[in-house]
Amino acid sequence: MLTRRAFLQNTTAGAALAAATFRDDSQARVIAAGAAVARESPAALAADEDYWREIQQAFTLDRTIINLNNGGVCPSPRVVHEALKRYLDISNQSPVYHMWQVLEPNIETVRRRLAGAFGCDGEELAITRNASEALQIAQLGVALESGDEVVTTNQDYGRMLDTWEQRVRRDGIRLTKISFLVPPRSLDDLADRLLGAITPATKVLHFCHITNLTGQIFPVRRICDEARRRGIKTIVDGAHAFAHFPYKAADLGCDFYGTSLHKWLLAPIGTGFLYVRRPEIAALWPLTPAPEAKTTDIRKFEEIGTHPAANHNAIAEALAFHDGIGIERKAARLRYLRDRWARRLAAHPKVRIHTNLDPAHSCAIGTVQIASVATPKLVERLWQRWRIIATPIVHNEYEGARITPNVYTTIEEIDTFASAMEEIAKSGVD
C-alpha cells in the first residue's frame, strides 16, 4: 500500500501530469488518498488539506463563484455525472430495450446498497425523485379522518407544511405547529415541546431529523419511541440528514423517513428515498396508485410511469464516492469547515449565530445574522461583491443567512466568506 508520504510526493511531483489525466481517475485518486491516510482520525484528517484537495478536484465546478448553498441541491462529483450521462446515452439507443430491460432492473442493486447504507431491509426502501415525493407519499398516504391531529413544528419545510395544510382543507384534519428556540435550550427541550403538544386526537408526529433553516438536529429516537408507546405514527423529514453525518435507521426508530439524495449524497439531481417500517407498508396508500397485488410490496411507491433509469442507477456511483471518503470523515470535515467561519464570526459583537455548534446539535449547516443588516440585503451584498451564494432565511421568529459548505469547499472560500461578513458587519450595506 502507498504510504501517505509517498502518495503526497507522487501527487506533488506528478501534478502537471495529473492535471492532464485526472479526469479519468478521480474516483481512484479519492480512494488512494483515503488509503494513504487510513490511520488518521476523522478529526485530524478534517484539517488535512492535502487529502481534501483530492476531493475538491473530483468535481467540475465554477470556482469563480463560492457556493455556500449546498443545502439546496449539490453538484455531483465527475464520476457520478459521467455515470448519469453514460446511462442516458445507453437509454437513448432503444429505450424500450436498453432502458427498460437493461438498466431498469438494476434499480434493485441501488435499493440494496442504499438500504445497507441506511441500515434497513431493502424491502423497506423505495427510490423516489426527491424528499418531497418521499414525504408526501407518507403524508398523503397515511390514513387520517376528519378531526385527527398532526403535530409538527413551525420550522418544518414549507412544502411539507403545505401538504398537511391541503389535508386540513381536503380531509378536515387538524394541524398543530409548535415553535422552538434557535438555538434551542437543549435536545430534551425539543423533544419535550413536540411530545408535550400531543393530545388524544394526535395520530401523527412530523418533524425534521435536521432542519433546513438552522441545521438543528432533533433527538429523533427519543421522540419516536415515545410516540410509538402512545400509538402515534412518526414521519421524519431527513432531507438533509442522509450522507451528511453518521446514523442508521435503528438510531431513529421512526415509521416513515424521506430524504433527498441530490443533497449530501451528491447523487444526480432528482433522486431521493422513502423508508417505510415493514409493518406500515400494507396500510400506506401510494401517491400514484399500484395494483392490489403489490399492497405489501415497497415497490408500490415507485409506480410513477415512464421515467429515466439513469438518475436512480447513478446513485450507485454516488454511494461508491461517498464510501471512498467515509461518513465519519465527511462529517468531521463538514463540521471543521462550519466551525472555521462560525467560531471566527461568533466573536464579533454584531453577529448572532442561530445554530448550536455542539456536534450533537448540528453539522455542516449554520445560520448567521448580522444584527444591523436585513438578511436579504446581506445575502445580496455577498453575491454582488464577492460572488458568494448564501441562502436568506427569514422566519417569523428570527432571520439569518444559511451557510452550507460541502466536501469540495476550500479553506480559502470559507475565509473569504468570513472576511466578507466582517466587512459587512463593520461598514453595513448602504
Ligand SMILES: Cc1ncc(COP(=O)(O)O)c(C=O)c1O
Ligand atoms: C427539510 C427539507 N425537507 C424537504 C425538502 C425537499 O427536498 P427535495 O427538494 O429534495 O424534494 C427540503 C429541501 O430543501 C428540505 O430542506
